[in-house]
Amino acid sequence: MYSNKAFTFLFFVICLSFQISSQTNINQEAQSLREILMPYFVPVEQDNQYLNDNQKKIDLGRHLYFDKRLSLNSTISCNSCHDLKKNGTNGAFFLKEKEDGNTFRDTPTIYNVATLSMFNADGGITSLKEKLRHSLINPYEMNVNDEHIIVQRLEDVSTYNTLFRSAFPKSDKAISFDNIIEALQAFIKGLETPAPIDLFIKGNNNALSKEEIEGGYIFNSKSCYSCHTGSNFGGQMIQKLGINEDWPNKNDLGYYRIKKISAYKMFFRVAPLRNVEKTAPYFHDASASQLWYAVKLMGRHERGLEINKEEALKIQLFLSTLSGEIPKDYIKEPKYLLN
Ligand code: HEC
Ligand code: HEC
Incomplete structure (x- = not known):
């Protein structure tokens, strides 16, 4: 009886310490992802x-x-x-x-x-x-x-x-x-959409799941964040579309339309990625309709990497944390007719 109790107690202690250590791991991972993202990031909040x-x-x-x-x-x-x-x-x-x-x-x-x-x-x-x-x-x-x-x-x-x-x-x-x-x-x-990523950056580890944090690491490890940077994950610079492999559709030459210097052919703004999960289709030419596939194309054309579907879906999961609340009252169409 006594040894049974001792065994149960020991088992409980072991379980608890596993739980504590896995919680510590998650917190460490969350903190290190936060440190990667933070220098370029001002959280969005309603002003x-x-x-x-x-x-x-x-x-x-x-x-x-x-x-x-x-x-x-x-x-x-x-x-x-x-x-x-x-x-x-x-x-x-x-x-x-x-x-x-x-x-x-x-x-x-x-x-x-x-x-x-x-x-x-x-x-x-x-x-x-x-x-x-x-x-x-x-x-x-x-x-x-x-x-x-x-x-x-x-x-x-x-x-x-x-x-x-x-x-x-x-x-x-x-x-x-x-x-x-x-x-x-x-x-x-006033059209801002604070999202889980903003809560996360402000210090709330529970705003992102373990899988979403993992997706964030992959996003960073594939150098996506070097172009898609800042609070909007983009919208700060132009870059060539098709650095590693030509972009197939060259009907629109991007920045070259404005500055007719041939070095600017196929330069486009690095697209901002807030709410990207909900704003299909993707790219200036709407050539991708699924987000994971757009991620794959980015790997191939911008980084010379073949990102497999599993990893692309993990990145997509991270990108879903950039989706925020639509401010329902703010966007109500004025009711009365103007005349
Ligand atoms: C060298 C810079 C660069 C890198 C690296 C890069 N991108 Fe992009 N990304 C761009 C540019 C430029 C566009 C806009 C292309 C367009 O408008 O056709 C874009 C567009 C996108 C879009 C489409 C957004 C929309 O609303 O249409 C997604 C999604 C995306 N990138 C995800 C990623 C991911 C994930 C990675 C990492 C695998 C990545 N990008 C790496 C430059 C880059
Ligand atoms: C017929 C469709 C259409 C209508 C109507 C329209 N837009 Fe646009 N808007 C676009 C397109 C397409 C672009 C992208 C143009 C480009 O990339 O050269 C754009 C770009 C923009 C952008 C830039 C966003 C970014 O990320 O760069 C803003 C801001 C904008 N529109 C505001 C407005 C406002 C305000 C109105 C009303 C006064 C308006 N638009 C009416 C289609 C439309």
């Missing part, structure tokens, strides 16, 4: 101060974002392509347009763009304000070829007169192209 201080501009920006009057033919709004309920993009719309031969590049997400250092697939624009001006006039986006038409259209809407005057009390002429851009920018800055 209530910003949201409070800019309520009126944000509210106006939200109306504009959903308003088709901002496109040349009044047929599409920003939300038609950057659908806020669909993670700020619209894969289905894009693929249909592609089929009809109407489009140019895959639509990137509109979430978390405020902290990017460069915009568009070729990285050719370096400020959000400039990009928003470009979105309005770009033939592939809102296609506004005459700023005055849009301003006039909005001036004819009495609710807009009120909204603009209250958002820009100091402007002599509250409804202007610049103020349209500023209000859109105020709204877009």
